[in-house]
Amino acid sequence: MSQTEQLVAVVIPSFRVTRHILGVIASIGPQVARIYVVDDKCPDGSGDFVAGHCNDPRVVIVRHEVNQGVGSAVMSGYRAAIEEGMSVIVKIDGDGQMDPGLIDNFVTPILRGEADYTKGNRFFYLENIGRMPPLRLFGNAVLSLMTKLSSGYWDLFDPTNGYTAIHAEVARHLPFDKISKRYFFETDMLFRLNTISAAVIDIPMDATYGDEVSNLKISKIVTEFMLKHLRNFGKRIFYNYYLRNMSVASLELPLGLLLLIGGSVFGAARWIASAQAGIPTGAGTVMVAALPVMLGLQLILAFVAYDIAAVPRRALHVALRRRKP
Missing domain, CATH: 3.90.550.10 (Spore Coat Polysaccharide Biosynthesis Protein SpsA; Chain A)
Structure with missing residues (x-):
């Protein structure tokens, strides 16, 4: 047409x-x-x-x-x-x-x-x-x-x-x-x-x-x-x-959330325990908590970047019209 x-x-x-x-x-x-x-x-x-x-x-x-x-x-x-x-x-x-x-x-x-x-x-x-x-x-x-x-x-x-x-x-x-x-x-x-x-x-x-x-x-x-x-x-x-497609972003989001939440919970728990005991939190403990938090944030940002790049750009109706006999 x-x-x-x-x-x-x-x-x-x-x-x-x-x-x-x-x-x-x-x-x-x-x-x-x-x-x-x-x-x-x-x-x-x-x-x-x-x-x-x-x-x-x-x-x-x-x-x-x-x-x-x-x-x-x-x-x-x-x-x-x-x-x-x-x-x-x-x-x-x-x-x-x-x-x-x-x-x-x-x-x-x-x-x-x-x-x-x-x-x-x-x-x-x-x-x-x-x-x-x-x-x-x-x-x-x-x-x-x-x-x-x-x-x-x-x-x-x-x-x-x-x-x-x-x-x-x-x-x-x-x-x-x-x-x-x-x-x-x-x-x-x-x-x-x-x-x-x-x-x-x-x-x-x-x-x-x-x-x-x-x-x-x-x-x-x-x-x-x-x-x-x-x-x-x-x-x-x-x-x-997850349902229609799988990509590297499918791994980045859950892994990033797991590391971010896990690191935050671990760090908060150790900080509370140190505060109750009246002793400073060790540098090693801080690093163990901070590392997964930073990695988690990086993975989540990578997922967002992938999601932004995945915005549909090609008109669907053109493809649908071509498929019609």
Whole structure:
């Protein structure tokens, strides 16, 4: 299929965005073949509102009988786009924060075979970061670090950015029913993409904040996010280094942890025993404890370096297309 035959779709999760969504739809250019508005049981009746006030023939309303969360809404949009034969699926929010004029920026790297999934990065333009609320700036920095560990995409930033695009063939291989259905959705997507070795890149964009009201309360999701990051990190390490493949890094991590923990426990135990006895810890004892700690740290750093170098770079959808008869 040539680039001119590629069909681009846009998915808009719709929940309490009736004030902005018509303007968002009107701003979507002619390069988009289909627009899926997913009404996630919106109390404002977003689906009916769009159906009654929008005459754009590209718009398709997808309705949920019960509220399932933004992740589930996006998955419903993905399913509808795949069923209709779309090639690239862009996800934008309906609250007016995301400029539909940037759609080509997200789609082009996928059409060129440079990426399977693209996502926005509001931190690229340093002069614009000052417009971001300080709490959100700090939260994104912390979440970005945790996401690098749990997803394996060390070169990405701004993990909660919801402006994304994905090749439909790659989306078809994702476990839709397992992906987080609510606010952890964007981060969980990156973890799932890494497990299938999809190439992901950041797309620079401005941070825009208007009169919209966020439904996300940082204080309520900090603990939940941390636990899910730990879960995904453990799964990713097991999948990539022990279940699907074995490498020198598969030995470096457990051996490094064993030496680091063993040396630390031995050193602490000897120090406590010496303190109770009122005698200084011998130099030999210190060296015996320090040596495995240093070796353990070196092995763990070597594992991290290997993990960073192992970030997927080749577009999966290109390989999948070549395998088709």
